[in-house]
Amino acid sequence: MTEENPAFPPPSRLVIATRESRLALWQAQFVKDRLEALYPACRVELLGMTTRGDRILDRPLAKVGGKGLFVKELEAALLAGEADLAVHSMKDVPMVLDEAFALAATLAREEPADAFVSNRYASLDDLPPGAVVGTSSLRRQAQLIAQYPYLAVSPLRGNLDTRLRKLDEGQFDAIILAAAGLRRLGLGERIQSVLPVEVSLPAAGQGALGIECLAERADVRSWLAPLADPATTACVAAERAFARVLGGSCEVPIAAYAVLEGGELWLRGRVAEPDGSRIYGGEIRGSLAEAGRLGETLAQRLLDEGAAALVAALSGGAA
Numbered sequence: 001m002t003e004e005n006p007a008f009p010p011p012s013r014l015v016i017a018t019r020e021s022r023l024a025l026w027q028a029q030f031v032k033d034r035l036e037a038l039y040p041a042c043r044v045e046l047l048g049m050t051t052r053g054d055r056i057l058d059r060p061l062a063k064v065g066g067k068g069l070f071v072k073e074l075e076a077a078l079l080a081g082e083a084d085l086a087v088h089s090m091k092d093v094p095m096v097l098d099e100a101f102a103l104a105a106t107l108a109r110e111e112p113a114d115a116f117v118s119n120r121y122a123s124l125d126d127l128p129p130g131a132v133v134g135t136s137s138l139r140r141q142a143q144l145i146a147q148y149p150y151l152a153v154s155p156l157r158g159n160l161d162t163r164l165r166k167l168d169e170g171q172f173d174a175i176i177l178a179a180a181g182l183r184r185l186g187l188g189e190r191i192q193s194v195l196p197v198e199v200s201l202p203a204a205g206q207g208a209l210g211i212e213c214l215a216e217r218a219d220v221r222s223w224l225a226p227l228a229d230p231a232t233t234a235c236v237a238a239e240r241a242f243a244r245v246l247g248g249s250c251e252v253p254i255a256a257y258a259v260l261e262g263g264e265l266w267l268r269g270r271v272a273e274p275d276g277s278r279i280y281g282g283e284i285r286g287s288l289a290e291a292g293r294l295g296e297t298l299a300q301r302l303l304d305e306g307a308a309a310l311v312a313a314l315s316g317g318a319a
């Protein structure tokens, strides 16, 4: 039996807006397969589109306007009625959505961690002084320099295939990528080691897929509800609340990672100076039902401990 909301008959056709990178298409196809299993009579189509985030590849994301870059075009397709839903990596979804849109479902998280990828070295600890590590993520950069000050961090952008090619061409001794993306594309064998979350605390939402639709589409929301994973939904809600209170701007390195432990939600968060010279970190535990409040409370605590000045200085510097 398929689950369905009695208020809406099962869908007969659904269009998924997606970016056209190999990872985005894999993720959209994954959701398509889930929907077709749930609604056997439904025809699910993919509508591929290129976003500004995919086109601008020569500058760090923080310099070109951040996360919204990967979702704006998909949201325009939802508004125009060209698509019913958009599939995102939750990590790429802005912390605050325009009120016309809603997150209809957060799917079960796979591996949340960052991965160490190299053709010569097995782990960060193997790298010699001066070794060049590729990443354009301020979050990865800050945490890396703080713990491995003798390494050189160098910018690396592009989709997963491009980043791996740049590593293979010898531009870097190692690169850091999300383990989930590599595994989804069958590139898990490129992972030399997974970075412990204590070393590289993941980004809010990393490793989880999210589905967005128009807030007014009660039908779509009810059709997607069965795809949601309650534990991931609560964990990602706490992570995103933490990042939102800290400004969520791409200029500020922010890490947030929550798990369920002993029936409780355990959230760890960090906010850092991009050069790693200062990192404010903390953790909080509480009930799933108050996930958002836990994130807000931890963020406020770090702001009070001094992170407020750091956030103000970094955000104020942006043109």
Ligand SMILES: NCc1[nH]cc(CCC(=O)O)c1CC(=O)O
Pocket (backbone or CB within 6 Å): 089, 090, 091, 092, 176, 177, 178, 179, 180, 181, 205, 206, 207, 208, 209
């Ligand atoms: N920043 C781009 C991005 N957005 C989501 C993932 C990986 C998949 C995920 O986190 O779900 C990646 C690649 C990466 O960070 O290496």
